[in-house]
Amino acid sequence: MSSKWVYSFGEGRAEGRAEMKNLLGGKGANLAEMSNLGLPVPPGFTITTEVCTWFYANGRSYPADLRAQVDAALAAVEAVVGMRFGDARNPLLVSVRSGARASMPGMMDTVLNLGLTDATVQGLADRSGDARFAYDSYRRFIQMYGNVVLGVEHHHFEEVLEEVKRERDYTFDTELKAEDWQAVIAGYKAVVDRTLGRPFPQDPVEQLWGAIGAVFGSWMNQRAITYRKLHDIPADWGTAVNVQAMVFGNMGDDCATGVAFTRNPSTGENRFYGEYLINAQGEDVVAGIRTPQHLTIAGKEANGSTLPSMEESMPEVFRQLDAVRLKLERHYRDMQDIEFTVQQSKLYMLQTRTGKRTAAAALKIAVDMAREGLIDERTAVLRIEPKSLDQLLHPTLDPKAKKQIIAKGPAGLAGAASGKVVFTAEEAERLSELGESVILCRVETSPEDIHGMHAARGILTTRGGMTSHAAVVARGMGRACVAGAGELRIDYKRGTMLVRGVEVKAGDILTIDGSTGEVMLGEVPTIQPELSGDFALLMGWADRFRRMKVRTNAETPLDARTARKFGAEGIGLSRTEHMFFDADRIVAVRGMILADTEAGRRAALARIEPMQRQDFVELFKIMTGLPVTIRLLDPPLHEFLPASEAEMEEVAASTGTDLQKVQQRAHQLHEANPMLGHRGCRLGISYPEIYEMQARAIFEAAVVVFQETGETVTPEIMIPLVGTRKELDILKAVIDRVATEVSQRSNRPLDYLVGTMIELPRAALRAAEIARTAEFFSFGTNDLTQTTFGISRDDAASFLPDYQRTGIFEQDPFVTLDTDGVGELVQIAAERGRGARPGIKLGICGEHGGDPSSIYFCEKVGLDYVSCSPYRVPIARLAAAQAAILGEKAASEA
């Protein structure tokens, strides 16, 4: 069987296309595409990724017919450029570059100026009229080829160069003249000869095959293997090899090289944006040795530069480049990142690819392009990475400000903030009431710290991570947070924090940046987010395409209002226990927990009930017309237990018991594994009076809201941690009884649903049975992940790093839903639940409800809504829209 292994491009046509990335790699496919567009691409050819696969499947050898195809392709290049490979008078030089399906910058090898030999270097000198240029090019080639292909270590070459410079008393490379470079070349060749025991190859064809082999070989070097592992790129994709005629931007002052974006990648403004250098090579622009000049007059002026722009210095070439820009945008329908070279006033395009951009730019570009008619609104919606919205919603550090970084936590949380250091939630509240900005610094946070976290601008913990209590709560509140800056040592007693000899005291100013995880001394200026009209426009399009509703997890009025502002369509999870930590209630709550009789519990509950009712009244008013899901008391009781003797005394006093009894009971309630202990609906089964009180507070609040506003509220009451239908039956009976009582007493009919969290594997498996009682399911994927994996989120920090290092977890399963395991349970539950109760309402309220790739999964399973922290609501709206659009596409393609 004979295959096509080589694809030619250049001179206004090509055998490949942009869609052939899998075969030609990204670079090769785009070089072909640009050729087809008639753009000035130096001619060349691509050896396909299939050759790479063949190479590794056959002991690093090549297909028999490859050589003939390469020879033919090379001959075609010679014909186009009118030069011959190895011709001493008019030599064709080529570059050899790798190019995989996905970009792997710097991971694999490149060889430039290939084809230069002792003979051809003369021809290059003659034809360019610049001997220094020719010899410099040759010595660069020997150095690059010697290192990359022949494996001679770099320092050998460096030593030769240094020796020549020392002999001649030069400081800079620029001082070397043509004859100096000749001396260096002689030294380089000697190095190769000495190291390898054979001379540097003088046959260009031998050079070419050496370089091709090196590129294929570099696919399996350690650097590339590691990169692929980190970026989840399969090894069997392989790389292509691109061989292309060299063009030179450093052949004189009519030469130049540059990089550009077709629009501004920071702001998204529709203006040509780029830099160039006269008489320079590509790497000079990037390396920052010379100051690059702006492409356009506008760019030059905006940056106060005095160096001439390309628009001024090379107006004709600039005009051609600007035309290329328009052509590329119209063709690719996206902002492009391009590389070009001007050789003796002729423009050559060397690369085009989709340009990276900031979140703000992505938004503007997507909306502008839709307005310009380049893309449709669906495509615009797909163009924004949902997670990047975090950048638009939170304050960010001024990128120009100076920073004195003293510690780092994990990157990836949103927001930046400055403020005075405080070490307790109480102090945070006190100072904030005085109008101060504070950063709350704790070893770790617990539900008791929530009021302080609310009061603070930012939260800093020394323990924890992306899914720790601090991170989760901060995300929900939109607070800046660095969770788990492990080098910091907090000493609560002394009121200080120590890191590498630096001591931070209470009252000192600190700045934290959640996105980078950095902790900085002093105040670093932040930039407040401004939500442009484009944002609202794009989110409006997203909402049109979205199938799933987006609700929020909220229990405070502030959170609920924030979420509504961000577009939440109801509350998917209101954790009633979060309402229990307020200073004015916690004593009553503790009294309830510690009571060892029903009468004692009822007494404490009676004190809590009016406050709880008021909570619901407020929530219902904020969410009028929208569904509100309220989860009855869930958490492990130990979260409420008094820890200190002072707290125990307070409880003893308020309940009229003696301290010893309180201590005893607290000890009795201690659990070995509270996560799997007496919590969730198990509390409701043991102490029905608790759920009874909560149900009454909910129904009475609904009545109050109706009386005050005339609006009907439909609470969705959610029973947590159900594992059997019977639990739900028993507790639903309690709720129904209370509803009847309230309804009769108030003479109001009550509309409500009773449903359950699906957060235990058993509940997922028994969903058919449970759905006969449950009117809705909400997937509690936090706990479902904990039980399915048998991993405690609180304790995972001790081995998660090992699990990520060894590749066992590609993502933290508490951040991104494990679709294979946990996801199968969600799917089973959804199917069985629907089977038993067609149309049963299905949602998700775990942390995953705000994670885009988990949201895609929810769309696939067909959930009715996702629920997430207020600040994640826009992210979820966008992700849900993308999921719906991609789902439609997949369906129409199937």
Place this chain on the structure above:
Amino acid sequence: MSSKWVYSFGEGRAEGRAEMKNLLGGKGANLAEMSNLGLPVPPGFTITTEVCTWFYANGRSYPADLRAQVDAALAAVEAVVGMRFGDARNPLLVSVRSGARASMPGMMDTVLNLGLTDATVQGLADRSGDARFAYDSYRRFIQMYGNVVLGVEHHHFEEVLEEVKRERDYTFDTELKAEDWQAVIAGYKAVVDRTLGRPFPQDPVEQLWGAIGAVFGSWMNQRAITYRKLHDIPADWGTAVNVQAMVFGNMGDDCATGVAFTRNPSTGENRFYGEYLINAQGEDVVAGIRTPQHLTIAGKEANGSTLPSMEESMPEVFRQLDAVRLKLERHYRDMQDIEFTVQQSKLYMLQTRTGKRTAAAALKIAVDMAREGLIDERTAVLRIEPKSLDQLLHPTLDPKAKKQIIAKGPAGLAGAASGKVVFTAEEAERLSELGESVILCRVETSPEDIHGMHAARGILTTRGGMTSHAAVVARGMGRACVAGAGELRIDYKRGTMLVRGVEVKAGDILTIDGSTGEVMLGEVPTIQPELSGDFALLMGWADRFRRMKVRTNAETPLDARTARKFGAEGIGLSRTEHMFFDADRIVAVRGMILADTEAGRRAALARIEPMQRQDFVELFKIMTGLPVTIRLLDPPLHEFLPASEAEMEEVAASTGTDLQKVQQRAHQLHEANPMLGHRGCRLGISYPEIYEMQARAIFEAAVVVFQETGETVTPEIMIPLVGTRKELDILKAVIDRVATEVSQRSNRPLDYLVGTMIELPRAALRAAEIARTAEFFSFGTNDLTQTTFGISRDDAASFLPDYQRTGIFEQDPFVTLDTDGVGELVQIAAERGRGARPGIKLGICGEHGGDPSSIYFCEKVGLDYVSCSPYRVPIARLAAAQAAILGEKAASEA
């Protein structure tokens, strides 16, 4: 549609059969069966359970054609006995009794002597020639009918009787003469009249329908509802009603009544065994007012009774009864529990049913009947309740001994023991080495107490329950155990135990009985179990029919030897961490846990390795020729952490670190939910050197055993807590590497398997993937139950009682496998595992591996073996055999 609602029986034939229990209830079906056998059954008829269902489905009314069928059946009875219902001179009297599919003793209502009226009582007096008997019967009827059918409270009747006795200055009922009973009857009738406003019914047909209605009505009384709930009897089964001609055992000295077993129900001996009373009613035998006499001369002599046996006093009737006994046994092919009445020298059979028996009797009866050819060996195997073997394997209390009970724990553990009270494992070991019997008393036990538990005769804890550490370990060791005698308060400091004012000191003698949960002061004599030849014979049959292998969970040589003696076919779970608690190793183990560098861990591991190797050498030698599954280190690390400062100092000294560092590290290792923490294979991923050491110890032990005995050992190395295939891949690579090293160094080929526990829901779901690496699966159903339900076994005690009370859990899911939830995961894993690796070895090693109903499930899923504690091995062998036999039956019937 007309249905048959009524089935007649009596006079040597019947319309029903024993197989018609669902329709006729147990009592009705057996009355019919006895009639068909030609036994003397008083004639009667059964109104079917379908009438009960109809009754409740139709507002407590009857099918239209029922009355005609009852009339016809009643007429048939009249014809047989030659009496007429309501005939003043020769009245037919009947009993009306309920009879459901399952026996519900005392739960529903019975009416005797129905048909007596002011008119018919005369006829009864005349025909019996005993007026006192007739009036006594009539007043009993009014009282019973008045209470059961008419709802007149009991005390009203009591008051009348007391009044009559007071007037006449009588003390005992026996003093009342015929005319006195007439006065009582007048009073009773007045009570009914006064209470209901209408007279006591004098129409026998009205009486009959009243009684039928009352029996059906009693199916839904609270008592019956509760009983059904407790015994899992569906309400829609309904009850039948049996109407039967009365016979009287109290009509004179040629009358008698009795109960008997066709064989001895305590020993199983094939001898007629029963009691009777002359001139008495059935309830007199049961009530214990008069001393019952023995049926047989042999029985009388064996019990040193002086009262004449029935064999002597009524030789002819006895001969008939003995013939009935043989007929029933030959017919039912099982030991029967019968009731009979002799009326004027004529024998009547009133009931037969399968008799309850002790474990020893069950064994002997089954084996004897098989020998006698009454049943085949398969049936004999099915006749023994596997759990009852516990009674045969453990010492039991002498039932005649006096007991001073001071506290109670849950019943249901095996064994009884006496000994001196000790409060620490160390003291238990010390005294036992001096030859003393000890009872180890602890609040709860932990793995560190194991050596003391071994040394003790019995273990008593004040916390815990049937599946607590103490119970599980004691079961495995065959120790007597009372786990969770909650009223006891142990004061370790003072060395005392307090319960309701009684103080027990260290050194006092205590007796505990695991089967009842009783704790007794002083020594109560125990009876050592004797395993008869019958036991070995029956177990041999069981082994022939068994498909699944039975292995044991064992790590000590003692346990392994015990299990082999009980027939274990290998080790299914050897928990290597249990080997770590010995006094001479725990310091090294702690040193390893607390080391914060690999070098530190390796140093500690080097000290442990030779001991670990020796453990395996011993196990392998005991189990030569059998598979041995070794689970690598699994438990939450905190189990090993030093708790006291003294222990920390010891670790600090032995590892040359300072105390503060040890404390810090111990604090760092503390986990919120250790069950879901850094344990199982997560330890192997973080610290591969631990598993490396264990693998080396295993392989080197295999080499040593081969060198010493010439036997080849095939260890099955098991990785715990796997959730992803990758974990297994990484750790299998470590094990394979070590195997190669040991094999090369010792110049021996090594045979071994590497597999995994399936104990996380995710592992069950991903079984197909995992099976591509795992060579066997062992279902760790303890942890799988914990994670599937989200319940910590250590903490469940606080709500399990509520869950059992409310019927959420019918069984403790840690005792009996939850086939609906956990079982589905086991099934999924088995199917997917086999799909990926046909023939993959599948076993179970959780506590459920020794639970009969869980074993039936394992057979259904097709596991290859079950593994359980040594003392459960015989139970598992028997249960596995029964499961296989029932499986065959089901298959052949399908």
